[in-house]
Structure formats: C-alpha cells, structure tokens
Amino acid sequence: MRGARVAKRYALALLELADEQNQLEQWGAELARLAGAISAPELEEALTNPELSEQARLEAATKIAERLGLSFPLRSFAVVVARHGRLGIVQAISQSYQALLDERLGRARATLTFATQPKDSEIQRVVGALEAASRKKVIPAVNVDDKLLGGVVAELEGKIYDASIATRLANAEKRLSQ
Numbered sequence: 580m581r582g583a584r585v586a587k588r589y590a591l592a593l594l595e596l597a598d599e600q601n602q603l604e605q606w607g608a609e610l611a612r613l614a615g616a617i618s619a620p621e622l623e624e625a626l627t628n629p630e631l632s633e634q635a636r637l638e639a640a641t642k643i644a645e646r647l648g649l650s651f652p653l654r655s656f657a658v659v660v661a662r663h664g665r666l667g668i669v670q671a672i673s674q675s676y677q678a679l680l681d682e683r684l685g686r687a688r689a690t691l692t693f694a695t696q697p698k699d700s701e702i703q704r705v706v707g708a709l710e711a712a713s714r715k716k717v718i719p720a721v722n723v724d725d726k727l728l729g730g731v732v733a734e735l736e737g738k739i740y741d742a743s744i745a746t747r748l749a750n751a752e753k754r755l756s757q
Contacts, residue, residue, distance in 0.1 A: 582668050582671060583671060583675070585665065585668060586668045586671035586672045586674070586675045587675040587679075589660065589665065589668075589672045589675075590672050590673075590675035590676035590678075590679055591675075591679060593606065593610065593656055593672075593676060594676055594679050594680060594683070596652065597652075598683075600652070602650075602652075603680055603683070603684075604680075605650070606650070606652065606653060606676075607673075607676055607677055607680050609647075609649045609650060609653040610653065610656075610669075610672065610673045610676055611673050611677070612647050612649070613643070613644060613647060613649060613653065613657055613669060613673070614669045614670045614672070614673035614674075616643055616647060617643065617666055617669045617670070618669065618670045622643075623666075623667065625639075626639060626640075626661075626666045626667075627666060627667040633662070636661045636664075636666065637658055637661050637662060639661070640657045640658055640660070640661035640666065641654065641657070641658055643657065644657040644658075657669075660672070681718075684716075685715050685716060686715055686716045686717070686718055687709075687713050687715040687716070687717050687718070687735055687736055688717075688718045688719075688720065688735075689706070689709055689717050689718070689719050689720070689733055689734060689735040690719075690720050690722060690733070690734045690735075691705055691706075691719050691720070691721050691722070691731055691732075691733050692721075692722040692723070692724050692727065692731065692732045692733075692734075692743075693721065693722070693723055693724075693727070693730075693731050694723070694724065694725055694726075694727040694728055694729045694730065694731075694743070694744070695723060695725070695729075696723055697721065697731075701731075702719060702721060705719070705731055705733055706719050709733060709735050709740075712735075713735060713736065717735065726745060727743040727744065727745050728743065728744040728745045728748070729743065729744035730742045730743040730744045730745075730746075730747070731743065732746075
C-alpha cells in the first residue's frame with residue numbers, strides 16, 4: 580500500500596510538470612517505455628539489488644533513459660527515481676501517471692472480453708454503450724475467451740457488465756433449479 584502512495588506522489592509531480600510543458604501524453608508514453616524496460620525481470624532484479632552501489636544505479640538509469648531516447652525531463656526523472664532508490668516502483672509510477680492522466684482528460688479504460696475475435700463494429704457498439712453509461716471517452720483493451728460461448732463481458736472502472744451467453748445460461752439453470 581505504501582508503495583502505491585509513493586508511486587502516486589511521483590506520478591502526480593511528473594504530471595504537473597508535464598501539464599506545464601503541455602507534454603501530458605508524450606511524457607506518459609516515455610514513462611511507460613521506461614517502466615517497460617526497467618520492469619524486465621533480469622534488469623529489475625539487478626537495479627534493485629541492495630549490493631549495487633548508488634553510483635552504479637544512477638549510471639544505469641541514465642544509460643537506460645538515453646538508450647530509450649527519452650526527453651531530457653524524463654531522463655532527469657529516471658535519475659531522481661534512481662537516486663531515491665525507487666526504481667522498483669517505476670511500473671507503479673507509470674500506472675499511476677496513466678490513471679491520473681485518464682482522469683484529467685475524462686477518459687476511462689475498459690477491458691472487453693469476447694468469446695471470439697470481434698469485428699471492429701462490435702467493439703465500437705460496446706464502447707459506445709460504455710461511453711454513454713460513463714460519460715467518458717472509453718479506451719478498450721480487447722481479450723478473447725472461448726469459455727464465454729458468446730456475448731461480451733466488459734469491465735469499466737471496477738464495474739463488470741456481463742452480457743455473455745455463459746452467464747445467461749448459468750442464471751437460467753439457477754432459476755430452473757429453484
């Protein structure tokens with residue numbers, strides 16, 4: 580829990596700076612690339628190893644940021660995070676940043692799970708319904724799970740909207756057995 584609060588503080592500080600520079604989306608994308616690189620298991624293990632000197636950790640963070648082609652502010656951010664021994668929470672910082680950015684821009688992320696690979700029109704129909712319900716721009720992530728038999732299950736902001744055939748059949752079976 581404490582790590583999440585710390586990550587949110589870092590994310591909020593970076594978001595405020597990005598807003599001042601009109602770089603909200605760009606810095607978010609760069610932070611996600613940094614988090615992806617640092618979160619690679621072998622690299623994360625090496626960078627968070629207590630036996631690694633602070634100087635080596637700073638140099639590693641600098642080189643990673645440079646190789647990723649990050650802008651100067653994000654390279655500096657990587658060094659600050661490394662200096663404070665927080666490289667292990669860069670993924671959480673990135674996730675917090677994205678959540679704060681989505682909130683600021685009136686967006687919501689949804690996970691849509693279909694029984695088969697959906698057509699674009701099917702995705703848009705579900706997204707349209709979710710946007711109407713949430714009054715936010717919905718960014719979908721699409722999954723396929725053949726156990727659903729048909730229909731779709733949507734998860735948006737902690738709520739689950741289940742329109743799958745599997746659930747309908749289970750509910751019908753439950754009603755019939757009573």
